[in-house]
Amino acid sequence: MEIERELYQALTEILMRAKDKFIERKSEEMKTSWWKEAVVYQIYPRSFMDSNGDGIGDLQGIISRLDYLKKLGIDVIWMSPVYQSPNDDNGYDISDYRAIMEEFGTMEDFDELLDRAHEKGLKIVMDLVVNHTSDEHRWFVESRKGKGNSYGDYYIWRDGKEDGSAPNNWGACFGGSAWKFDEERGQYYLHLFSEKQPDLNWDNPAVRREVFDMMNWWCRKGIDGFRMDVISMISKTKDMPDGKLKGLYGDYSPYCVHGPKVHEYLQEMNREVLSKYDLMTVGETAGVTPSQACLYAGNDTHELNMVFQFEHVDVHGKYGKWNSVRMPLTKLKEILSRWQRELAGKAWNSLFWDNHDQPRAVSRFGNDDPKWRVLSAKMLATCLHMMQGTPYIYQGEELGMTNYPFHGPEDFHDIESIHAYEEWCRSGIVSHEEFWPCITKVSRDNARTPMQWDDSEQAGFTKGTPWMPVNPNYREINAQAALKDPDSVFYYYQKLISLRKRYPVIVHGEYKLLLADSEELFVYERALGNKKLLVVCSFADKETRFEMPEDFAGGECLISNYPEPGKDGKLQPYEAFVILM
Numbered sequence: 001m002e003i004e005r006e007l008y009q010a011l012t013e014i015l016m017r018a019k020d021k022f023i024e025r026k027s028e029e030m031k032t033s034w035w036k037e038a039v040v041y042q043i044y045p046r047s048f049m050d051s052n053g054d055g056i057g058d059l060q061g062i063i064s065r066l067d068y069l070k071k072l073g074i075d076v077i078w079m080s081p082v083y084q085s086p087n088d089d090n091g092y093d094i095s096d097y098r099a100i101m102e103e104f105g106t107m108e109d110f111d112e113l114l115d116r117a118h119e120k121g122l123k124i125v126m127d128l129v130v131n132h133t134s135d136e137h138r139w140f141v142e143s144r145k146g147k148g149n150s151y152g153d154y155y156i157w158r159d160g161k162e163d164g165s166a167p168n169n170w171g172a173c174f175g176g177s178a179w180k181f182d183e184e185r186g187q188y189y190l191h192l193f194s195e196k197q198p199d200l201n202w203d204n205p206a207v208r209r210e211v212f213d214m215m216n217w218w219c220r221k222g223i224d225g226f227r228m229d230v231i232s233m234i235s236k237t238k239d240m241p242d243g244k245l246k247g248l249y250g251d252y253s254p255y256c257v258h259g260p261k262v263h264e265y266l267q268e269m270n271r272e273v274l275s276k277y278d279l280m281t282v283g284e285t286a287g288v289t290p291s292q293a294c295l296y297a298g299n300d301t302h303e304l305n306m307v308f309q310f311e312h313v314d315v316h317g318k319y320g321k322w323n324s325v326r327m328p329l330t331k332l333k334e335i336l337s338r339w340q341r342e343l344a345g346k347a348w349n350s351l352f353w354d355n356h357d358q359p360r361a362v363s364r365f366g367n368d369d370p371k372w373r374v375l376s377a378k379m380l381a382t383c384l385h386m387m388q389g390t391p392y393i394y395q396g397e398e399l400g401m402t403n404y405p406f407h408g409p410e411d412f413h414d415i416e417s418i419h420a421y422e423e424w425c426r427s428g429i430v431s432h433e434e435f436w437p438c439i440t441k442v443s444r445d446n447a448r449t450p451m452q453w454d455d456s457e458q459a460g461f462t463k464g465t466p467w468m469p470v471n472p473n474y475r476e477i478n479a480q481a482a483l484k485d486p487d488s489v490f491y492y493y494q495k496l497i498s499l500r501k502r503y504p505v506i507v508h509g510e511y512k513l514l515l516a517d518s519e520e521l522f523v524y525e526r527a528l529g530n531k532k533l534l535v536v537c538s539f540a541d542k543e544t545r546f547e548m549p550e551d552f553a554g555g556e557c558l559i560s561n562y563p564e565p566g567k568d569g570k571l572q573p574y575e576a577f578v579i580l581m
């Protein structure tokens with residue numbers, strides 16, 4: 001009897017150990033990081049494809065265009081928010097995290113999208129907006145009823161000052177004070193964005209539990225990851241003193257961005273949710289430095305896979321972000337190269353020129369004059385896609401879609417642009433003439449005009465009236481035309497993506513900047529084992545001189561936007577090519 005029992009115990013132990021080993025190995029395998037090799041395509045659902053003629057893009061619309069995305073060769077779709085929302089900020093104000101926005105369809109449509117995408121080998125990454133909810137979310141509706149109830153502490157409530165004014169001088173991202181007095185509760189609540197986006201109180205463990213439960217619920221559905229909206233802002237300091245004046249209001253960022261417990265909360269999220277699935281995670285972390293990124297997305301910090309940094313798109317002038325100044329190329333190269341260098345071996349970069357909050361890449365960094373649009377769009381794509389990191393393509397970028405020709409402030413749909421015009425112009429701080437070129441250059445609406453599918457009425461985006469006008473250049477710039485033209489920006493992206501799949505040096509190679517002082521050329525090398533890559537991009541609208549480095553003589557040209565790359569020691573306007581040795 002005794003022997004049998006011992007034998008039984010020994011056997012169970014061996015089995016348990018084998019099982020542990022198996023799980024360990026499995027999770028090691030999962031760490032193979034498919035997201036490092038992947039290319040992500042961002043969809044702004046409202047403007048992507050309308051299936052039912054109400055003028056608003058929707059989930060069935062996305063389903064109908066999956067083959068187009070498959071053809072492009074991308075691996076992952078990140079969708080801007082599709083949850084129930086009153087749309088004060090186009091879905092970034094969520095009133096129910098477990099329901100689909102009625103205008104976009106139903107949960108059945110979502111499940112169908114997920115299945116269809118998976119069948120085609122495409123992954124779906126959801127936008128996770130949990131710094132704030134909508135003021136119409138049930139939690140907030142309960143919370144504003146009073147301190148006593150179980151949601152009382154879900155948001156950041158404060159009493160006003162003696163004289164009844166706001167607790168401090170902080171300004172909100174979309175204008176006005178960051179505090180709103182709530183009559184019902186008799187207190188102020190904090191909203192770093194619009195007043196319909198109250199900030200959640202992450203210091204309350206019940207809030208974190210709710211968020212993690214909701215995330216687990218989506219993961220069990222089978223989604224493939226999260227892009228986390230302003231995730232660097234979830235932890236606020238206990239003290240909330242006045243901030244340094246920036247225009248009319250004080251700056252909240254020292255107290256709300258990369259706050260005291262942000263890493264603790266992300267590690268908890270990783271333990272409670274992320275580590276249990278094979279996901280891709282990317283945090284939106286405005287103001288992040290490379291050393292902070294190594295904490296958010298370090299190889300072994302157990303938080304996120306990567307973050308979005310914004311240094312290369314942040315140009316601040318007299319009127320804050322509203323200016324038409326182009327960043328000098330030397331500065332742009334310094335920023336991107338520093339990120340390449342400082343994350344190497346420690347964390348992972350995400351690479352992007354634009355997204356739904358930024359102007360169109362070709363208009364900002366290239367040249368959207370019809371003469372140079374295609375060439376410069378291809379050049380920008382080369383420059384970005386050959387770097388180390390995961391590239392993100394924003395819908396329409398693969399067609400070289402451009403900024404919108406706004407006529408007047410009545411053209412704005414975006415809450416940020418509308419409020420900015422109010423705050424700077426109508427208030428008389430700056431004249432319309434001076435402000436207009438600034439706001440139109442960087443307005444988020446530039447990115448949000450409907451996707452241009454063909455040259456039919458409304459660019460084939462809708463059979464009805466689009467919620468936002470189509471860019472009038474859709475007759476020349478559209479997907480149908482691009483698919484017919486072997487020289488199109490679309491096929492150039494397709495080729496860049498397939499190169500990334502074929503040459504590990506593009507994904508993993510070490511980065512080295514050449515010609516750092518040139519204001520015209522962006523040239524760098526990548527190296528892995530005995531393979532070397534030379535990437536040459538001209539940002540100039542005229543011919544420039546370029547000596548091919550000797551060690552690349554006789555190399556193979558992988559891709560170029562002119563037929564004879566680097567001919568006669570010269571580069572043509574916006575010329576780009578890649579040489580493999």
Ligand code: TEU
Pocket residue numbers: 089092093129173193229230284286321356357416444
């Ligand atoms: O953006 C946050 C952010 O910090 C900025 O990019 C901001 O939108 C603006 O451009 C500042 O000038 C995220 C989302 O991407 C954005 O669409 C939302 O409006 C915002 O959060 C609030 O959820």
Ligand code: CA
Pocket residue numbers: 050051052053054055056057058103
């Ligand atoms: Ca629709």
